[in-house]
Amino acid sequence: MRTTSAVLSKIFTQRFYIQNTGFFLVLFYLLFGVVNGANLINYHKALMLGFLENYSFLLLVVLIWTSYALKCTGFILQTFQLQGYDFLFSTMGSIHKPVRWRIWLMLHTAIYLPVLIYAGIAVVIAVQQHYYVQAVLVTLVNIMNCVWPLTLYERKLAQPDIIFFTGHIQRWINRHFTKPPVLYFLYELFTNFPRRIVSTKLFSTLVLWLTFIIMERGEYFDLRGLQVGVIVCVLLHMQLMVHHRAFDDTYLNFMENLPIKLVKHYLRLIGIYLILFIPEMIIITVNAYTKTTVYGLVTVCCTALSLLVLFRCLLYFPKMNPEVHIRYTMLTAFIVLFMILGYYQWLAILLLQIASAIIFFKKYRQYAPYIAPES
Numbered sequence: 001m002r003t004t005s006a007v008l009s010k011i012f013t014q015r016f017y018i019q020n021t022g023f024f025l026v027l028f029y030l031l032f033g034v035v036n037g038a039n040l041i042n043y044h045k046a047l048m049l050g051f052l053e054n055y056s057f058l059l060l061v062v063l064i065w066t067s068y069a070l071k072c073t074g075f076i077l078q079t080f081q082l083q084g085y086d087f088l089f090s091t092m093g094s095i096h097k098p099v100r101w102r103i104w105l106m107l108h109t110a111i112y113l114p115v116l117i118y119a120g121i122a123v124v125i126a127v128q129q130h131y132y133v134q135a136v137l138v139t140l141v142n143i144m145n146c147v148w149p150l151t152l153y154e155r156k157l158a159q160p161d162i163i164f165f166t167g168h169i170q171r172w173i174n175r176h177f178t179k180p181p182v183l184y185f186l187y188e189l190f191t192n193f194p195r196r197i198v199s200t201k202l203f204s205t206l207v208l209w210l211t212f213i214i215m216e217r218g219e220y221f222d223l224r225g226l227q228v229g230v231i232v233c234v235l236l237h238m239q240l241m242v243h244h245r246a247f248d249d250t251y252l253n254f255m256e257n258l259p260i261k262l263v264k265h266y267l268r269l270i271g272i273y274l275i276l277f278i279p280e281m282i283i284i285t286v287n288a289y290t291k292t293t294v295y296g297l298v299t300v301c302c303t304a305l306s307l308l309v310l311f312r313c314l315l316y317f318p319k320m321n322p323e324v325h326i327r328y329t330m331l332t333a334f335i336v337l338f339m340i341l342g343y344y345q346w347l348a349i350l351l352l353q354i355a356s357a358i359i360f361f362k363k364y365r366q367y368a369p370y371i372a373p374e375s
Contacts, residue, residue, distance in 0.1 A: 012075075022236040022237060062141050067199075069115070070195065072108060078193060092157055105147075184251075235329065241311055274305055280304065309356045310332065
């Protein structure tokens, strides 16, 4: 049973943290990167006391924790739908129910652990400050967030054909619309993985909002500061890029054999990430159009699009697993950041575009689906 638990932990826990690296980077930025290191402990203590003293604030925090529990639950349920993971039904179904429930609990708490740690510290502070009712509420909410998903996992095991959320929407779209190739991946996200795209966009919006708030409170507007926030937003989209590669590997291999020019494939790739980043472009334009020129807005949007396309093109290298991909994207992001700070934005954009085109036109026809080596 220990071997089974270890395998399941790799399938669920390890994959969850790898695929959501961008999400956790942004979370780390929001919780620790915007605060002076000397005031970090006092800041988080004040934040915890804030939602312990105010029930409206506590309700908001509880909703955020529950949203994260939904994200964890959706990830586990969607894993059962992925190609190559059909064996999970027979594997989990062959385990005795009490043991299986313990395994479900172990897997769910492992990916829900960041909230449990933060909530645990909040409970300790609540007890120290004699907020006993709030301590009980926080404890009960997090226990429930660890327990109620287990019934959904059992339901999925008993009814494999159930789609978590979007079955009716997907069937309606299929009946009424013929999708162009540029929308294939976006359609996959919105119909089969809505929580992934929605959570990415919500946190990306939060980063931009925080960036504008910081500059507004500092009574300044610096295009370079905005581009720092945009780079963080791009890094947040890395989980979608890994999913994009998996989608292409699984469903779009046939397109390589069609009489389509390579440049059209490249334009389709650019179009995907241009459409994907439209919400952020709208937010940037609405908040910055009175503070900068059209030239400045175009520079910011071109930087974001160039980074998105290059980060996706890096996944055409044959041995580019998610961990290696993170290293290269982070290194590229730091280089681009220093070029932006030195006012070399358009040189950075040009180099990113050249690198993307070279990688794509050289590797696209040679690319083979990535297969993780057996450990």
